[in-house]
Amino acid sequence: MFISKTSEYALRILTYMALNNETQFSAQSLYEELEIPKRYLMRLLTDLSKSGFINATRGRSGGYVFARPIETIYFSEIINSVEDLQSFEGCVLGNSVCPVDKPCALHHIWEKPKQAFLETIKTTTLADLLL
Amino acid sequence: MFISKTSEYALRILTYMALNNETQFSAQSLYEELEIPKRYLMRLLTDLSKSGFINATRGRSGGYVFARPIETIYFSEIINSVEDLQSFEGCVLGNSVCPVDKPCALHHIWEKPKQAFLETIKTTTLADLLL
DNA sequence: ATAAATTAATACTTACAGGTATTATATTGT
DNA sequence: ACAATATAATACCTGTAAGTATTAATTTAT
Ligand code: SF4
Ligand code: SF4
Numbered sequence: 001m002f003i004s005k006t007s008e009y010a011l012r013i014l015t016y017m018a019l020n021n022e023t024q025f026s027a028q029s030l031y032e033e034l035e036i037p038k039r040y041l042m043r044l045l046t047d048l049s050k051s052g053f054i055n056a057t058r059g060r061s062g063g064y065v066f067a068r069p070i071e072t073i074y075f076s077e078i079i080n081s082v083e084d085l086q087s088f089e090g091c092v093l094g095n096s097v098c099p100v101d102k103p104c105a106l107h108h109i110w111e112k113p114k115q116a117f118l119e120t121i122k123t124t125t126l127a128d129l130l131l
Numbered sequence: 132m133f134i135s136k137t138s139e140y141a142l143r144i145l146t147y148m149a150l151n152n153e154t155q156f157s158a159q160s161l162y163e164e165l166e167i168p169k170r171y172l173m174r175l176l177t178d179l180s181k182s183g184f185i186n187a188t189r190g191r192s193g194g195y196v197f198a199r200p201i202e203t204i205y206f207s208e209i210i211n212s213v214e215d216l217q218s219f220e221g222c223v224l225g226n227s228v229c230p231v232d233k234p235c236a237l238h239h240i241w242e243k244p245k246q247a248f249l250e251t252i253k254t255t256t257l258a259d260l261l262l
Numbered sequence: 263a264t265a266a267a268t269t270a271a272t273a274c275t276t277a278c279a280g281g282t283a284t285t286a287t288a289t290t291g292t
Numbered sequence: 293a294c295a296a297t298a299t300a301a302t303a304c305c306t307g308t309a310a311g312t313a314t315t316a317a318t319t320t321a322t
Contacts, residue, residue: 001132001133001134001135001214001218001219002132002133002218002219002245003132003223004132004279004280005225005279005280006279006280007132008223008224008225009225011223011224011237012224012225012226015224015235015237026297026298026299027298027299028297028298035226037280037281037282038282039281039282039283040280040281040282042299042300043281043282043300043301045299046299046300046301049299049300056298056299056300057288057289057298057299058287058288058289058297058298058299058300059287059288059289059290059297059298059299060288060289060290060291060296060297060298061289061290061291061297061298062288062289062290062297062298062299063298063299064299075240083132083279087132087133088132088133092133092134092139092142093139093142093143093146094136094139094140094143095143095166104146104260105259105260105261105262106142106146106260109206109251109255109259109260110251112247112251113244113247113248113250113251114133114248116243116244116247116248117244117245117247117248119244120240120241120243120244124240128236128240129235129236129237129240130236131236135309135310136309136310137309137310157267157268157269158268158269159267159268168310168311168312169312170311170312170313171310171311171312173269173270174270174271174311174312176269177269177270177271180269180270187268187269187270188268188269188318188319189267189268189269189270189317189318189319190267190268190269190317190318190319190320191266191267191268191318191319191320191321192267192268192319192320192321193267193268193269193318193319193320194268194269195269214309
């Protein structure tokens with residue numbers, strides 16, 4: 001598991017586009033490169049457009065370009081736009097409120113890798129791919 | 132996301148039992164402590180029993196006890212018994228085979244937190260909770 | 263023996279993520 | 293103007309994880 005399939009798709013799309021930012025991509029061209037079911041890909045693209053990552057232009061020579069500089073687009077934001085990042089924050093055991101007084105041993109055990117994950121996605125932008 | 136709800140349940144059950152290993156727990160008593168839908172909990176318990184973590188005894192004063200010393204039960208094994216741990220190993224972008232020649236930048240970015248996560252669950256046992 | 267208390271097996275239902283289909287809308291080359 | 297080529301909106305379908313229901317099997321106290 002880790003992240004949802006839709007998150008994977010969103011990352012795949014935007015990281016691919018980031019390699020040639022400035023360039024305009026059509027849904028068709030993205031479909032040919034990335035292995036994502038076409039209609040689902042198209043729906044996702046309008047979602048990403050609504051989320052403000054990319055701008056869509058319709059019509060004969062339309063397509064998608066980044067709406068913002070890729071230096072400002074964090075992985076956490078991408079993931080959060082298609083699934084709830086909050087679900088990564090909570091208790092490993094899925095307790096919405098911690099049932100014990102002081103943190104159980106499992107809490108500490110999980111804390112390190114969880115923080116490593118969250119830190120990474122919160123501090124890394126699409127631009128970092130090009131380094 | 133991170134891990135499935137069923138994994139959360141399995142961990143919640145076994146970590147709770149580990150606090151008083153040797154003790155026998157009935158499904159009823161576990162239901163009263165842990166917040167897991169009763170019937171689902173009961174089915175999970177027989178699954179965990181089949182997986183060899185716990186032994187079930189039926190009948191009037193039946194219940195569940197650990198089938199093995201908790202020093203030998205790794206979190207990875209618990210999770211793997213209810214969902215496929217393999218799905219944590221692969222490419223972040225969900226590519227079954229990596230489409231590029233040499234690791235893309237995202238690969239390195241993800242590698243650290245992923246390894247931290249996998250390392251932890253592979254090296255930690257239920258007994259470590261009691262430390 | 264019988265009844266009560268437990269787990270086991272099996273099948274069914276529900277909710278939701280993922281995927282598909284259809285129709286509408288916008289842009290542009292001719 | 294019109295046809296061609298894009299994206300947008302909306303509704304529907306599907307597969308799977310999660311949850312529920314029913315009945316069977318096992319053990320033990322009385
Ligand atoms: S202390 Fe344990 S039970 Fe409480 S929130 Fe942390 S992991 Fe969950
Ligand atoms: S290099 Fe990039 S595309 Fe290839 S497996 Fe790693 S993350 Fe996936």
